Amino acid sequence: MKSTRKLASILLAVMVASGVFTGCGNSQSDSAPDESSSPAASEEASGDQAADPNLNLEGFPIVKEPITLKLMGVKQAIQGPWEDLYFFQKMEEMTNIHFEFDTPSADVYTEKKNIAFASGDYPDLFFGGSLSDTDEVTYGENQKVLIPLSDLIETYAPNFTAYMEENPDVRSAITHPDGEIYALPHVVQIMHCLTPVNWFNSEWCERLGLSVPTTTDELYTVLKAFKDEDANGNGDPNDEIPLSGTGALRSGVLGAFGLVGNGVEVVDGVVRYNPITENYKAYLEFANKLYAEGLLDNETFTQTEQQLKAKGVEMRLGMFQHAAPWLVCPPERDDDYSALLPLTSPVNDTQVCQLYNTVGRGTFAITSTNEHPEATMRWVDYLWTEEGNDLVRFGEENVHWKWTDETKTAYVKIVPDGMNAEEFRGGQITPDCGTPLPVEENARLWALEYNDKPPYTWKLNERAETLRPFAKTPFPQVYFNQEQSERLAILNTDIQSYVEQMEARFITGEEPLSNWDTYVETLKQLNVDELIQLHQDVYDDLSK
Secondary structure (H helix, E strand, O other): OHHHHHHHHOOOOOOOOOOOOOOOOOOOHHHOOOOOOOHHHHHOHHHHHHHOOOEOOOOOOOEOOOEEEEEEOOEOOOOOOHHHOHHHHHHHHHHOEEEEEEOOEHHHHHHHHHHHHHHOOOOOEEEOOOOOHHHHHHHHHHOOOEOOOHHHHHHHOHHHHHHHHHOHHHHHHHEOOOOOEOOEEEEEOOHHHOOOOEEEEHHHHHHHOOOOOOEHHHHHHHHHHHHHOOOOOOOOOOOOEOEEOOOOOHHHOHHHHOOOOOOEEEEOOEEEEHHHOHHHHHHHHHHHHHHHOOOEOOOOOOOOHHHHHHHHHOOOEOEEEOOOHHHOOOHHHHHHEEEOOOOEEOOEOOOOEEOOOOEEEEEEEEEOOOOOHHHHHHHHHHHHOHHHHHHHHHOOEOOOEEEOOOOOOOEEEOOOOOOOHHHHHHHHHOOOOOOOOOOEEOHHHHHHHHOOOHHHHHHHHHHHHHHHHHEEOOOOOOOOOHHHHHHHHHHHHHHHHHHHHHHHHHHHOOOOHHHHHHHHHHHHHOOHHHHHHHHHHHHHHHHO
């Protein structure tokens, strides 16, 4: 097993796109072993029972006599107190494991987490713990404050073990160079979370007799028609907003210029930093042209999500980037928008878009103060069954949701009158509403959640099918050593801040593009070449 883990640690973290904001891909939990059967646990029964006579090696409860563990995790504003959430209460009833919660709000969590590590006053486990790669390397690989999990997984987590066997990319993404695993992941197997998408008002195109654009030149022509020709047909030729968004424009447009993301990218084995390339300059020139001619919303870099949605509700938007159109526009107008395929441009003739990391690291870890690591691992392993996954995502069947018919292809939420479904889910059911947890989000779950809304499911499926062939990961998911991680944290803070600031200034014309060389030179002074070389060194080591 050790040799397998060492081999896994040198593999690239290949991204998996089987997914949705759309319903596509197979449920990996469907084939996971049932909690009641644990072959590995049975093999170790005699020794482990002697080590912890309170532990049940299979079934529920997990421990014969109740135990209490200290848990630390990120609490989002939408969530109720974790001790009051149904998920934890139900799990305590099933397992005999009670938690004392330390759940700082998201805005202070990192500070509180760092204080815990520095003071030595650790929780017994992090759950929804938002541990950074540097945390895992420093407090896991180097100090063993976060204990190695590989043997615990092999013996007490048959469901997660089976999942990694079916998804070796997940194993490689969370395995350190020393062959150990120090934290469990949040895995996303749904396409809507894995790549940016531009939603395009195809109904406006039909009204104006325009074809959906496939190049940046065609996009310019269409956006200009949206602005000048009363695209929404309300008699007011000046109320349309051709292109809008919140914050950065780049993620949905950079692919047209042959760039996979706004950062480090590997091209033919060579690492480059995209924001200093000539292709990125071409992107800025295009975006500046749209802004100068009123085709890009002048509030793009300042408006809130709520302000964008207000414009969407009024059906004033020709194109925007978001998880789904019905989250911005009126739900009944969802079909007016189509997913825009990746564009090409004068500097790039290949359709490409960015694929985000499938594996979110650092959501669950056990510390050296935990006196019941075996029971803790059995507890979290239940979430890698279909039943456990549904419980932590949606709540209990027939309590918080129920099937609409015997086919079990659609369900309805059971929500108190007058309450928003998501506020109810986060306020009373689970921290899954806003906090990444050690679970898989897959196509079955998203299809389940939205299958009572057929137009939405159709839209999500359409998007996954159309964008998947063009999605590409810019850089493999790897662990840097502690020295590299600390240096990268310093470099990225200054470099990313400057790039984002200058992007907005170049696009709005506040900074003329004639100052491009000065911009690149400033990034050189901020040691962007060192950033590139650190990534090149790690990539070369992986390729050996």
